Structure formats: structure tokens, C-alpha cells
Amino acid sequence: MLLQVERLDVYYGAVHALKGVTLCAEAGEIVTLIGANGAGKTTLLRTISGVIPSRSGRVTFEGRDITRLPAHDIVGLGISQAPEGRLVFANLTVEDNLELGAYRRKDRPGISKDREEVFRLFPRLRERRRQSAGTLSGGEQQMLAIGRALMSRPRLLLLDEPSLGLAPLLVREIFRTVREINQRGVTVLLVEQNAHMALSIAGRGYVLETGHVRLEDRAERLLQNDEVRRAYLGG
């Protein structure tokens, strides 16, 4: 098992944001996490990445307990995240953003090779490589956020709402690329409000509701599930 989250409890001040969440991801999978606003999806990703502390429970990655590790060490172990709202470094260039993605790495040739790879996945980033990230469109910023996350050579990629605020055509392009990234051996944990899109590329899915895992199943079965259809797929 690549990632294992066991009975995780997280509080935001007095708010009990995650209540005993258990989930896992096998190497090579795309696992999606769907749910309404405030269900705890983003909290879960941030807890896995180590930027929010958990009160109890355990996160293990490749058999190693990472629950109490600081965020920067977790990146070094092979988990990276393209956060909600992209959070690209607006006043730095596209290239500098990608370089920061590889902050923990020292292998110069490998870094340039991976940057070329990101440019191949997202040709538009290559065109804008010397532009500051703040001048990019929303879709380009999302590409940059994903590309930046790939620069640490993760084995597990956490994606938080990559479709947020993007035109349908761009969403499809991004999802196609996510699948391509996965086919190269990167396991993906995808948080989405666009449940239909997410379930169409994922192998398995979890439905999160107010901090609980409500359902867990193969993606195609969740797509057929009446409850899921009513609540998340618009009938």
C-alpha cells in the first residue's frame, strides 16, 4: 500500500473537520475524493501534506509513519501537492516556480530533464517560461501548479480541485494530462467538486460528507450509485 490514512481526526479550532477518516491508495491508482464544500476534502489533503496537524490517527506512506513529519520533509519523501487555488508564486517567473518545485533536489541534469517533461505536458508553459506567474490565465496557473508539483518527482500527487473556475474545454485538457501523468507511474489522489469528471478518470472513489467517509467504491459503481447521482452528479 502506497498511502494509508487511518482513523484521522483533525480539528480547526473548535470545528471537528475530519472524524475518523480512513482511506488508502495503491501504487499506480487514481483515487478521487468527492464531496460538497466543507466536507473536509481540502483538510484531508493538507493533513497528508503535513501543513495541518492531526489530533489523532495515522498517515503512512510506503510503510513509513509520516503523521508528525513537517511539510517540507514530506515533500522530500515523495508526496507533493497542487493546492486549492493553485497558489503559484505570482511575482516569480514560470521557470522560477518550477525550480522551486524542485527545491529539495540537487541533481541539476535531472531537474532540467523534468522541466522539459513539464513543458512537454503543458506546451503553453514553455511559451510563457520567462513571464511572471501572476500574468498567466487561470488555466495556465493550474498547469503551472501541477507542473511545479511534478518537479519534486513525487510518487504520490495530491490534486486539490484542479478544475476550479476553468472553462469545460480546459478542464478536459487538464484531466487528460492527469491521466497521462498517472500512466507514467505517479499515483494520484484527486479532490474534486466536479464529481463526474473525477469519477470518469479515477479507478476508485471516496465520498466525503461533513468529515466522514460516507461511501467508498470503484469509480464506475459510484457513477451508477443513486445516492451519488442525486447528491453530486445532478440527478
Next chain:
Amino acid sequence: MSEFLQQLVNGVTWGSVYALIALGYTMVYGILRLINFAHGDVYMLGAFFGLYAAQWIGAADHPTPVRAFVVLVAAMLGCGAVGAIIERAAYKPVRRSSRLAALITAIGVSLLLENGGILVFGPNPRFFPQIVPSSQISLGHGVSISNQQVIILVVSTGLMFALRFIVLNTRVGKAMRAVSHNHMAAALMGISVDRIITFTFVLGSMLAAAAGVLVALQNPKIDPLMGIMPGLKAFVAAVLGGIGNIPGAVLGGLVMGIAEVLVVGYLSPSYRDAIAFVLLIVILLVRPTGILGTQAAEKV
């Protein structure tokens, strides 16, 4: 005309000192949104560390350029360490608290350094040894510059370019910019945000130390409260240029130095300190973001 040029030379010299101190304010603000009110006192410590270093290596009795350089470096290293200790011991524990708590902590650290300084160095002014014998260089047309002023200008300009290089071109500089943009996003890149914050304090404190030694070359009377006024003025200079903006701090420092010297020269020396606060009020009324500042996109 020659008098005006002479004033300008003096103003730019003073301004470059303010700029060095202002850089520390603006870097810390950029990264933590905190006004480090103890920064002026770090400048004071720089002068005292320089004094002790000069006595230790005998730079007072046998001044050589190498010894003067050693004094400068020693003061910078000493203050760099002090900066790191201040950040770890005082500011880090309150980082997740309200900004008001951090601000009050900063004032507390400032008082601690001032009164600790009185305790350790004594309340009376001390004489900073002449580690560089003074001489005057004529620039023609009745304008002259002292070799100490030249040293101030050269060293401060050099340090500013070094800082610029660090911030724009090095790995740690890019990490500083990432942290100043968003702590969480920086942490998700694998950047140790704590380490970068400490590094920023070290860098700012080293610049303040250099300013302390440079000023002491020209005004050799140093005392534990000498940091209060220059600290406040450099803070105003940072606001003037646009707090959080590095070129802004340099510009604000120069404007401040020139304004001050002109006021002393053409109005009255008693307005010397007042002009700083006139500038502050004017900038806050006319352009609160500062000359080079942009509307900061507040994090939500």
C-alpha cells in the same frame, strides 16, 4: 550651488545608512507581516560589537584596512547571531498568535535590548575608536567628501548589491520570495519555512550591524539608546518606499537622508527629527502603499 551639492553628498551618505537599516524592516515585514521594532537596537548592538572587536584586535591603536574590515565582519556576524536568537526565542513562539501579540513582543524585545545594553555596556556614551583615520577628499567646486563617507557609500552599496543578488539569483533567495508570497505554498515545495524566516532575520540584522559600524566611523559617540531614532527613521523610510519592497527601502532611505540634511541645512537643525515624521504623515495621506509599493493582495 556648491553648498547644495555638499548637502546632497552628505544626504546620500546618511541615506545609504538608513537604507541598510530599512532593508531589515522591509524584509522581515515581507515575510512575516511583522514590524520588528527591535531592529534599531540591533543596529546599536552592531556599533558595540564593532567597538569590542576593534579593542580585541587592536584596530584602535594600529588601524589598517584589513583590521577595519575584520571589525565590520565581526559586528555583522555577532548581530546575525543575535537576529537568529531574537527570532527563535521571541517571535517564533507567537507566530500563530494575533499580529498584536507579535507587535507587543517586538516592543518588548526592543526595550530588553536597550535596557540590557545599559546594564552591560553602561549608560554613558562610549567612544568608538578611529579604525579608519579620517581625511578629506576634494571633489572640486568647493564640494568635499570624507574618506569615511566614501567607505560608507562603497560598503553600503556593495551590501545592497549583494542582497539583491541573494534575493534574485540564489536558491535561498527564491525560497525567501516564495515564503513571503505564501507560507503554505512554500512549505508544499519542500521549503523549511522556519529556516527561511530565521535566515531573513540573520540577513537583516547583519545589514543593521554594518550600518551601526559605518555610522560609528563618522559619529564615534555610541550609547545603548542610539538605535531608537535611526531605527524609527529607517522604519519610516521603509514605509516611504513601500514596506515589503526591497528597492523601495533603498529609495526611501535615500529620500529620508537627503530630506533630513536639507532640512538641517536650509531650515533649522531642530527640525532634523521632525522631518521624518512629516514625511511619514504625508506618505500615509497621499500614497499609503509607499512610493514603490503596490496594493498588497492580502491573504485570505
